[in-house]
Amino acid sequence: MAISILHRVTGGGLGTVGLGVLLWWLCALASGPEAYATFSAHAGAWYGKVVLIGLTWAFFEHLLTGLRHFVLDVGAGYELKTNATWSMLIPVLAVLLTAGFWALILFR
Numbered sequence: 180m181a182i183s184i185l186h187r188v189t190g191g192g193l194g195t196v197g198l199g200v201l202l203w204w205l206c207a208l209a210s211g212p213e214a215y216a217t218f219s220a221h222a223g224a225w226y227g228k229v230v231l232i233g234l235t236w237a238f239f240e241h242l243l244t245g246l247r248h249f250v251l252d253v254g255a256g257y258e259l260k261t262n263a264t265w266s267m268l269i270p271v272l273a274v275l276l277t278a279g280f281w282a283l284i285l286f287r
Contacts, residue, residue, distance in 0.1 A: 182266045186244035189237040197234050235280055240273040 207218035221227045247265055250256045256265065 182244055182247070182269060185270075186241060186248065189241040189244070192237045193234065193241060196230065197237070200230065200234065232277065232281060236273055236277040239276040239280075240270065243269045243273055243276075 204218060204222075207214040222231065247256070247269060251262075256262055
């Protein structure tokens with residue numbers, strides 16, 4: 180149940196915060212170098228990185244729980260042990276994918 184609720188929460192977060200960041204980035208691109216420099220300064224600051232890392236985690240969490248729901252909709256994975264295992268693995272996998280993604284970006 181918690182994973183299903185987390186799926187809805189991450190979807191809502193991606194829809195609101197993610198859309199806001201995307202629109203700000205696109206408007207900054209269209210407005211010229213000064214506006215883009217302002218966006219880059221905020222995105223590169225510690226609080227901007229926290230938001231971007233949070234969005235990345237929300238993306239991977241939502242993706243993985245969406246795949247889990249897809250498998251459940253097909254009719255597989257309803258066994259208690261299988262369902263519990265995937266419910267515990269998904270948050271761990273989302274954190275690992277987020278860490279790997281940001282390691283590629285920051286240490287490249």
